[in-house]
Amino acid sequence: QQQVKQSPQSLIVQKGGISIINCAYENTAFDYFPWYQQFPGKGPALLIAIRPDVSEKKEGRFTISFNKSAKQFSLHIMDSQPGDSATYFCAASMEYGNKLVFGAGTILRVKS
Amino acid sequence: SAVISQKPSRDICQRGTSLTIQCQVDSQVTMMFWYRQQPGQSLTLIATANQGSEATYESGFVIDKFPISRPNLTFSTLTVSNMSPEDSSIYLCSAIALKHSGKGEQYFGPGTRLTVT
Numbered sequence: 001q002q003q004v005k006q007s008p009q010s011l012i013v014q015k016g017g018i019s020i021i022n023c024a025y026e027n028t029a030f031d032y033f034p035w036y037q038q039f040p041g042k043g044p045a046l047l048i049a050i051r052p053d054v055s056e057k058k059e060g061r062f063t064i065s066f067n068k069s070a071k072q073f074s075l076h077i078m079d080s081q082p083g084d085s086a087t088y089f090c091a092a093s094m095e096y097g098n099k100l101v102f103g104a105g106t107i108l109r110v111k112s
Numbered sequence: 113s114a115v116i117s118q119k120p121s122r123d124i125c126q127r128g129t130s131l132t133i134q135c136q137v138d139s140q141v142t143m144m145f146w147y148r149q150q151p152g153q154s155l156t157l158i159a160t161a162n163q164g165s166e167a168t169y170e171s172g173f174v175i176d177k178f179p180i181s182r183p184n185l186t187f188s189t190l191t192v193s194n195m196s197p198e199d200s201s202i203y204l205c206s207a208i209a210l211k212h213s214g215k216g217e218q219y220f221g222p223g224t225r226l227t228v229t
Contacts, residue, residue: 034217043116043204043220044155089154098208099145100218102155 003027004092006103013110019077021106023090026071030092034100035064035075038087047088048075051096080110114139114209116221124227130193133224135205137186142216143208144182146190149223150201158203161188195228202226 005024013019023033034049050057050064050073057064063076077084087107091100115138125131135144144161159167159180167180182188192199202223209216 036220041222043206043222046217046219049217096216098143099157099160100155101157104154 003101004090004103006090006106008106009104010107011109013080013108015080015082015110015112017080017110019080019084019108019110020074021088021090021108022072022074023092023103024070024072025092027092027094028071029094030101032093032096032098033064033066033073034091035062036089036091036102038089038105044089077108080108082110082112085109113217114141114207114219116205116207116219118203118205118221118224120224121222122225122227124229125195127196127228129195130191131195131226132189132191133203133205135188135190135207135221137207140185140210141207142210144188145206145218146178146180146188147204147206147220148201149204155204158190161190192226195226197228200226200228 007022035047036044037047038044048059048062050066052068055066061078066073087105089105090103093100117136119134146158147155148158149155157170158173159169161167161180161182163182177193179191202225204223205221206218208218
């Protein structure tokens with residue numbers, strides 16, 4: 001049973017554009033939502049994370065938008081660069097500092 | 113943050129044999145986990161490695177197939193036993209960095225790429 005649904009499966013964006021990846025969850029007990037970036041041959045790297053007490057969190061070019069009532073959250077990458085080309089995973093856990101459930105992943109390609 | 117290393121980085125093994133993967137963290141952590149990532153797929157949690165006690169396994173994973181040890185706060189091993197080609201995958205160790213609250217972000221090692229022939 002997939003508890004976190006991620007879309008799209010793949011995404012192609014022009015350099016300088018905005019990349020948007022969406023996730024939806026079912027379990028209302030989730031209260032921690034991180035995003036990970038993974039390059040080929042590497043482990044996932046924590047990118048940015050949010051708790052449900054805020055609706056948005058921004059770190060540099062990366063922004064998480066969170067909609068608690070809709071049980072959805074999304075990652076926005078502003079001014080996308082070819083170096084951002086990677087696989088992105090959303091995740092959720094029922095407690096900050098506990099095991100994670102991952103979405104299926106989105107392969108992002110930024111064209112120069 | 114926590115820096116996590118894994119050994120080996122990759123291996124090719126014969127079916128029916130076992131492989132032990134080591135995970136070392138550079139600082140004290142609270143929780144450690146083992147995940148499996150099949151090629152082009154997402155991460156699936158195998159188990160939580162508990163210090164000094166038996167690991168807690170997720171549905172579909174059993175101790176006889178994936179024995180796990182965690183003798184101290186910074187080290188854990190995962191053994192893939194009696195391997196078959198279906199076990200070919202990337203195995204990832206992760207850890208929760210220790211903060212004053214006792215909780216923190218989860219960091220991942222580089223993974224061990226296992227091929228079973």
